[in-house]
Amino acid sequence: MKSIWITGGGGFIGSNLVFALQEEYPSACLTVLDDFRSGSFPNLEGFKGDFVAADISRLDWEGQFGGKRPDAMFHLASITDTTLLDQKVQTHDNVEGFRRLLDYLRPAKTPIVYASSAATYGIRAGVNRIGDPLAPANAYAFSKVQLENLARKMQAEEPSWQIAGLRYFNVYGPREGHKGVPASMAWHLAGQMLLGKRPRIFKHGEQRRDFVYVKDIVSFTLAAMKAGKSGVWNAGSGQPRSFNEMVDGLNRVLGTKLRPEYFDCPYPFYQTHTEADMSATRRDLNIEPKFTLEKGLDDYFQSGWLTRGRAKISTKKKK
Ligand SMILES: NC(=O)c1ccc[n+]([C@@H]2O[C@H](COP(=O)([O-])OP(=O)(O)OC[C@H]3O[C@@H](n4cnc5c(N)ncnc54)[C@H](O)[C@@H]3O)[C@@H](O)[C@H]2O)c1
CATH class of the missing domain: 3.40.50.720 (NAD(P)-binding Rossmann-like Domain)
Structure with missing residues (x-):
């Protein structure tokens, strides 16, 4: 090419x-x-x-x-x-x-x-x-x-x-911050957590998404x-994961211990589960997803883009 x-x-x-x-x-x-x-x-x-x-x-x-x-x-x-x-x-x-x-x-x-x-x-x-x-x-x-x-x-x-x-x-990863509201949940929740705030998700965080790196x-x-x-x-990743698991993964990479703050979903309908069937992709394009949610969040954090340009207040307690 x-x-x-x-x-x-x-x-x-x-x-x-x-x-x-x-x-x-x-x-x-x-x-x-x-x-x-x-x-x-x-x-x-x-x-x-x-x-x-x-x-x-x-x-x-x-x-x-x-x-x-x-x-x-x-x-x-x-x-x-x-x-x-x-x-x-x-x-x-x-x-x-x-x-x-x-x-x-x-x-x-x-x-x-x-x-x-x-x-x-x-x-x-x-x-x-x-x-x-x-x-x-x-x-x-x-x-x-x-x-x-x-x-x-x-x-x-x-x-x-x-x-x-x-x-x-549901794609997440480096170079998404410019999107504002349409950016991924990984980006938005990390932003709250870096400020020491509890990540806000709809009750009770068990809705699943096919998050793909x-x-x-x-x-x-x-x-x-x-x-x-x-x-x-x-x-997609072919592995639907919950918003609670997303918060767990972010706590791990950011070094925080923030529990989710659950709130009522304001929408009359909210999708509970998305999942890509990847069998045709595997068969026809000869490719597999390589990143689990955990590996994707690790890579995202290490890239520097998850925290770039964001103020981080210390989550450690003052003596
Ligand atoms: N991010 C996701 O989770 C996701 C999920 C499904 C599909 N997609 C698709 O993937 C593609 C990339 O999305 P993204 O997440 O990078 O979004 P993005 O908004 O960051 O990128 C879209 C880009 O297209 C440009 N653009 C839009 N309309 C244009 C036009 N008429 N002429 C010239 N430029 C134009 C924008 O300026 C922007 O740079 C899109 O087609 C989107 O629909 C993304």
Whole structure:
């Protein structure tokens, strides 16, 4: 791969992917496309490639690149704030961004891996398997279903074109702090705990999520490109873990002993269990998650990004 483009490379997962690509393909030309609506330039400290600051749902691709196309395309740009309720904006920016990108790449059939989401499955508790009916519960999830529909349509029209989608589950890890509210629970709970406060979670912390470490997500994304196949696969840990276990793991890495403060969930409905069935991913992409929650939190803490820029008050008692 001599030329690789990454949309959303200024964001959380995108920037982690950019650095993995920079390491694995040191002589490749990397180009990040991002309009920084939720990304952040410090995520790209040390990036040696090119950066195009543009909204990809409005970009004149031909005018910008004059017919040049990359050898591989990773598409992660998306509105990621699921609480943004404007259905038109969510759907326009996410879907038209992908449509324009596909239209531009079509003449060269540039292989593409794009980010879908576990949100496409909806709010039903239990194991999420590829082939399950999709039931988007918000405009963000709806836009991701549309990405998958568009990919399937294009793929049917151009059967030799590799278009691979990954349904990312609950991702946590370095370079997510810029996201604010949509950042992971690991990030938010650690922030409370570093201030010596008890981590606040909904009663009674036993709801489970498929928390997946960003390094595994990057590995799945690269594996999807290398596999040369089209389709959609789950990208999770395959191990649902509770919020209580998340707090235990954070107490361990931060050296704190803070018990959760439970409070009533204000929502009429709250998902009790998410879990990626990883069998198709294992079989087709030949890849396994490597990080348990404990290993992921260790790595996150050691990276320095879990505590970066955050005030820590001592939790030791004064004599
Ligand atoms: N983080 C998760 O847990 C998770 C879970 C499921 C799916 N995903 C998907 O993974 C991808 C990356 O998410 P993330 O967590 O890194 O979020 P993020 O918000 O940090 O990254 C998204 C990036 O895309 C950019 N962007 C958005 N719309 C754009 C547009 N129209 N033109 C140009 N740039 C645009 C943003 O500025 C940002 O840098 C997204 O597609 C997201 O939907 C993430």
